[in-house]
């Protein structure tokens with residue numbers, strides 16, 4: 001079986017969040033099931049640079065009105081295609097935002113072009129390319145199933161799957177872009193790409209795809225309700241028989257404390273005490289006083305989704321409870337400022353690094369005692385899985401994938417020796433502090449604590465079972 005995976009990011013080429021980790025890791029997991037996955041990415045400067053001199057496999061004189069070429073490369077051991085369209089993708093800044101922090105005003109055209117290219121590949125418009133399934137990730141790839149449905153190429157049309165990594169980002173644009181998309185008028189309909197009078201990229205994909213997945217079973221349920229569905233709950237409910245939740249895995253080649261080059265001290269379940277050298281390294285990197293008390297950490301986008309405002313409001317109480325905190329993150333300016341000020345207020349107890357730093361994120365997980373993830377919603381979440389693998393006990397809000405992957409250390413779970421972390425419900429300072437007090441109490445029972453760390457490290461969150469679930473889904477498409 002041949003799958004075309006369409007996304008706006010993929011680790012290690014371009015990453016702003018968990019989407020990249022998943023798109024980067026899934027192809028290898030699927031290969032184990034005899035599935036060859038080709039990934040199609042936009043030709044951002046960083047991607048073109050790693051590609052070097054690549055073979056040109058196709059040219060469009062005008063793709064969404066601009067010349068484009070398709071270049072062939074490799075993503076790990078799997079095939080990669082890169083959409084080179086200088087007018088759309090050759091620019092400084094992030095994949096979605098200009099250096100000013102504002103969304104690129106032509107994002108609709110950039111990602112419609114990506115989707116059109118994917119649909120051409122998956123419906124016989126590009127010689128030598130044929131796919132059984134087009135797998136579109138998030139709104140940036142969302143129009144591809146709509147193109148396959150309303151304006152396919154001349155060949156056999158692939159089945160399509162849309163995976164929702166975060167329904168909060170929907171790719172919603174004004175109706176006046178519609179005539180430029182190259183879709184027939186019939187597509188501007190309630191069961192097509194029309195969305196509250198405008199155009200919805202994710203919406204169009206969800207209406208048109210043969211199957212819809214999201215990245216955890218609990219989130220798949222949650223998005224049936226307005227609070228989580230964010231306007232798409234009606235569509236999700238109407239297509240409920242096509243919606244499944246498959247939890248993300250982690251790539252053990254990248255996230256393994258026994259082989260991780262970013263750690264001063266590597267360790268495993270059997271050599272856990274070595275971890276303390278990493279704790280010392282986190283303390284010195286974040287300017288924290290040395291100590292044996294609990295060291296909490298954060299590795300996160302600093303946003304409302306992640307409950308980072310609630311955490312910022314709780315810092316004084318965390319320090320008063322005897323906790324120290326290392327924060328690695330970037331995001332909302334006001335939250336960055338709040339954390340920065342907390343670091344000044346609690347010098348020695350709270351250390352803050354504003355920015356995005358991949359190796360440092362490994363050190364933080366490999367040296368801190370517990371990772372705080374107070375998300376208001378979390379489709380899957382990967383940092384709690386990395387925390388488990390690194391013996392950095394996850395303290396999480398009970399939502400989405402966090403609810404599905406962490407076993408709360410309640411009395412029954414402690415008795416049954418199955419707890420892997422701490423969960424709490426209300427994402428408020430009181431809710432979070434309740435969990436932090438419970439965590440500190442557990443930490444003060446070293447045997448219990450290290451048993452919980454070891455249990456998390458042994459838990460299997462590799463891609464094996466989720467890879468199989470995707471393989472089964474592809475194989476069963478109507």
Ligand code: ADP
Nearest residue numbers: 017018300301328329355356357361381382383
């Ligand atoms: P989301 O995709 O919603 O941001 P996830 O938990 O799925 O949340 O994935 C976040 C990914 O981004 C993880 O790989 C995490 O380690 C990484 N990450 C987040 N913030 C930073 C940061 N400041 N520096 C390095 N890595 C980060």
Ligand code: GLC
Nearest residue numbers: 018019165378379380381382
């Ligand atoms: C999104 C979600 C996150 C998920 C990631 C990968 O960014 O916010 O919960 O883990 O996608 O699926």
